[in-house]
Amino acid sequence: MLRRGFQGAARLSHHRALLGASCILPRLNPTSAFGSSTDSLVSRFCPKETDLKDYALPNASWCPDMLSLYQEFLEKTKADGWIKLPSFKSNRDHIQGLKLPSGLAVTSDERDWRIFTRCIQVEGQGYEYVIFFHPSKKRSVCLFQPGPYLEGAPGFAHGGSLAAMMDETFSKTAYLAGEGLFTLSLSIRFKNLIPVGSLAVLNVDVDKIEDQKLYMSCVTQSRDQKTVYAKSSGVFLQLQLEQE
Amino acid sequence: MLRRGFQGAARLSHHRALLGASCILPRLNPTSAFGSSTDSLVSRFCPKETDLKDYALPNASWCPDMLSLYQEFLEKTKADGWIKLPSFKSNRDHIQGLKLPSGLAVTSDERDWRIFTRCIQVEGQGYEYVIFFHPSKKRSVCLFQPGPYLEGAPGFAHGGSLAAMMDETFSKTAYLAGEGLFTLSLSIRFKNLIPVGSLAVLNVDVDKIEDQKLYMSCVTQSRDQKTVYAKSSGVFLQLQLEQE
Numbered sequence: 326m327l328r329r330g331f332q333g334a335a336r337l338s339h340h341r342a343l344l345g346a347s348c349i350l351p352r353l354n355p356t357s358a359f360g361s362s363t364d365s366l367v368s369r370f371c372p373k374e375t376d377l378k379d380y381a382l383p384n385a386s387w388c389p390d391m392l393s394l395y396q397e398f399l400e401k402t403k404a405d406g407w408i409k410l411p412s413f414k415s416n417r418d419h420i421q422g423l424k425l426p427s428g429l430a431v432t433s434d435e436r437d438w439r440i441f442t443r444c445i446q447v448e449g450q451g452y453e454y455v456i457f458f459h460p461s462k463k464r465s466v467c468l469f470q471p472g473p474y475l476e477g478a479p480g481f482a483h484g485g486s487l488a489a490m491m492d493e494t495f496s497k498t499a500y501l502a503g504e505g506l507f508t509l510s511l512s513i514r515f516k517n518l519i520p521v522g523s524l525a526v527l528n529v530d531v532d533k534i535e536d537q538k539l540y541m542s543c544v545t546q547s548r549d550q551k552t553v554y555a556k557s558s559g560v561f562l563q564l565q566l567e568q569e
Numbered sequence: 570m571l572r573r574g575f576q577g578a579a580r581l582s583h584h585r586a587l588l589g590a591s592c593i594l595p596r597l598n599p600t601s602a603f604g605s606s607t608d609s610l611v612s613r614f615c616p617k618e619t620d621l622k623d624y625a626l627p628n629a630s631w632c633p634d635m636l637s638l639y640q641e642f643l644e645k646t647k648a649d650g651w652i653k654l655p656s657f658k659s660n661r662d663h664i665q666g667l668k669l670p671s672g673l674a675v676t677s678d679e680r681d682w683r684i685f686t687r688c689i690q691v692e693g694q695g696y697e698y699v700i701f702f703h704p705s706k707k708r709s710v711c712l713f714q715p716g717p718y719l720e721g722a723p724g725f726a727h728g729g730s731l732a733a734m735m736d737e738t739f740s741k742t743a744y745l746a747g748e749g750l751f752t753l754s755l756s757i758r759f760k761n762l763i764p765v766g767s768l769a770v771l772n773v774d775v776d777k778i779e780d781q782k783l784y785m786s787c788v789t790q791s792r793d794q795k796t797v798y799a800k801s802s803g804v805f806l807q808l809q810l811e812q813e
Contacts, residue, residue, distance in 0.1 A: 417723050436717045437694070441727035444695060444718035445688055450681070473680045474688035477740070479661050483685035484752040485736035489729025496721070496728075508728040512756040 361565075363460045366501050370419060371411055381412035381456065386449025390524040390548045391470050398457045398466065410456045410497060416440045442493045450474045454490060456497055463502045463531035467494040469545075470524055481518035487525070487545065487555060488513055494527050495541050495559040502531045505539040505561035513557040523547075525554050537563045605809075607704045610745050614663055615655055625656035625700065630693025634768040634792045635714050642701045642710065654700045654741060660684045686737045693766075694718045698734060700741055707746040707775035711738040713789075717765055725762035731769070731789065731799060732757055738771050739785050739803040746775045749783040749805035757801040767791075769798050781807045 383392055401407040413419060415438045445451025453470040469490050477483030492511055499505025519525045529543045539561045545554040627636055645651040657663060659682045689695025697714040713734050721727030736755055743749025763769045773787045783805045789798040 416721065438720050438723075439718040441719045441721060441730045451688060474683040475685045476682050477660065477685060478751070479682070483733065483736070484740075484755065485729075485733025486685045488732035488736060488755060489727065492727070492729035492732060507722070507762075508759050510756075510758045511728065511732060512754070514754045515752050518751075 361504055363501060363503075366504070367408060367458070367460060370497075370501060371408065375411075377411075377413045377418050379411040379413070380443050381410065381454065384448045384453070386453060386470075386472070388470060388522060388524055391453070391468050394468055394524065394526070394548060395455060398468075402457070405459075406461060407457045407459050410458055410501075412443065412455070414439055414443050414446075440493075441489060445472070445474050452486070452490070456494055458498060458501055460501070463498075465494055465498040465527075465529040467527035467529070468524060469527060471519060471521055473521055476521060478518060480521055482521060482525075484513075484515055487515075487519060488557075491527060491543050491545070491555075491557050492559065494529050495543065495561060498529050498531060498541060499539045499559075499561035499563075503534050503539050504563050504565055506564045507562045509538065509560040509562050511557065511559045513555055515555045516553045517555075519545075519554050534563070539563065605748055607745060607747075610748070611652060611702070611704060614741075614745060615652065619655075621655075621657045621662050623655040623657065624687050625654065625698065628692045628697070630697060630714075630716070632714060632766060632768055635697070635712055638712055638768065638770070638792060639699060642712075646701070649703075650705060651701045651703050654702055654745075656687065656699070658683055658687050658690075684737075685733060689716070689718050696730070696734070700738055702742060702745055704745070707742070709738055709742040709771075709773040711771035711773070713769045713771060714767065715763060715765055715769070720765060722762060724765055726765060726769075728757075728759055731759075731763065732801075735771060735787050735789070735799075735801050736803065738773050739787065739805060742773050742775060742785060743783045743803075743805035743807075747778050747783050748807050748809055750808045751806040753782065753804045753806050755801065755803045757799055759799045760797045761799075763789075763798050778807070783807065 383395060387395070398407055399409065402409055417438060442452045442454065450472040451474045453472065454467055456465055456467045458465045467490065469487075471482035471486055475482050475486040477485070488511065491513065492508055495511070496505075496508065524547070525545050526548055527543055527545045529541055532540045532542055534540070541559045541561070543555075543557045543559070545556070546552060547554070627639060631639070642651055643653065646653055661682060686696045686698065694716040695718045697716065698711055700709055700711045702709045711734065713731075715726035715730055719726050719730040721729070732755065735757065736752055739755070740749075740752065768791070769789050770792055771787055771789045773785055776784045776786055778784070785803045785805070787799075787801045787803070789800070790796060791798070
């Protein structure tokens with residue numbers, strides 16, 4: 326019922342309401358729980374063997390803060406239940422083998438598709454980031470280092486680049502914590518500017534899952550937590566996906 | 570007083586509160602109006618003679634909708650008071666000759682600084698956009714065509730790429746309409762996905778200027794106005810700038 330509801334919406338042409346509230350929020354059938362467990366979503370999302378390049382690995386551009394916090398979280402993946410999420414060039418690589426609503430079906434195509442936050446491939450110039458996720462806590466931490474191609478005010482990251490980093494971290498968290506797929510809303514209060522080349526830490530929590538929606542919050546701050554860069558909230562829509 | 574207040578804040582090191590409310594919102598001195606007229610800001614922003622490349626000009630990647638609406642607005646620049654804003658590789662090029670708060674002073678630097686929304690220079694792959702501004706209406710229209718490097722869901726623009734485009738259009742509007750410089754908040758409700766390679770039109774209005782803040786709203790829709798992609802609001806902080 327739910328899938329059919331969204332498929333109906335998704336079949337509409339590109340220029341019609343894909344996400345209009347009347348289309349995307351069909352009445353929830355209380356007997357149809359969201360099927361995929363977080364474990365199965367995580368194992369699909371983090372393939373053990375793949376030839377795809379993982380962009381969420383340290384490189385020479387990472388600042389010492391970013392490197393050492395990365396190592397700290399890597400230790401936590403061994404004992405504390407944290408998982409390091411791989412990050413491929415395209416979202417298409419993450420959703421291989423999932424049956425998507427037909428309007429979103431992946432068609433073969435020669436174009437060089439890139440997920441926005443991996444749009445710049447020169448190390449250190451654009452987005453450097455890695456996301457760690459904790460399934461049972463439904464929490465994520467994103468280590469983010471903006472490069473000089475992400476500038477807004479001279480020497481500082483563009484507010485929009487942080488907005489996109491938040492949306493992306495929310496998005497991956499929503500997907501893994503409860504099949505959340507689409508951003509319904511994003512609200513940000515900016516407090517301080519992030520210097521280009523420095524580390525900002527995004528702490529994301531799923532606050533509740535209700536009525537097919539995931540409600541999340543994020544505090545972005547310096548590593549020492551003394552400077553809050555921004556606070557934000559995001560609401561994502563759940564969509565049940567099936568394996569092919 | 571106002572300048573000193575922000576300069577004080579800006580002198581703080583990068584990791585201290587640049588934009589903490591207590592620092593950036595000193596009590597407004599009612600006798601000190603914001604000095605620069607919109608006309609002088611616009612003429613500074615749109616230099617008649619410059620060697621800088623303007624990225625807001627048509628290229629072979631623009632879709633027919635984008636091209637024809639561009640031509641329509643170009644006509645409006647001749648009679649209806651609209652202004653086409655140039656778009657350089659870096660914000661640093663726009664603010665040459667302005668005395669900035671010291672924490673934001675532009676230092677000479679060999680790095681390839683790019684404003685985030687011009688981070689990708691390959692035509693058609695990333696951001697294609699042009700902003701038109703109407704000084705007396707305090708209104709902007711941004712024609713935005715996302716390329717395949719801005720992908721989120723397969724075939725559609727990442728929500729974060731639209732968020733950044735909104736922030737950038739708000740930012741330029743806020744600056745020209747009233748010396749608005751910094752995003753304080755950004756709030757977006759997403760309604761529909763924007764297909765990669767198609768035109769989205771951002772309609773921005775300055776709703777009010779009060780208490781050193783510009784309140785703006787934006788409706789993003791298809792050219793035929795039948796599909797609303799998103800609605801958003803933004804609040805920007807005014808900062809008085811002086812010519813050197």
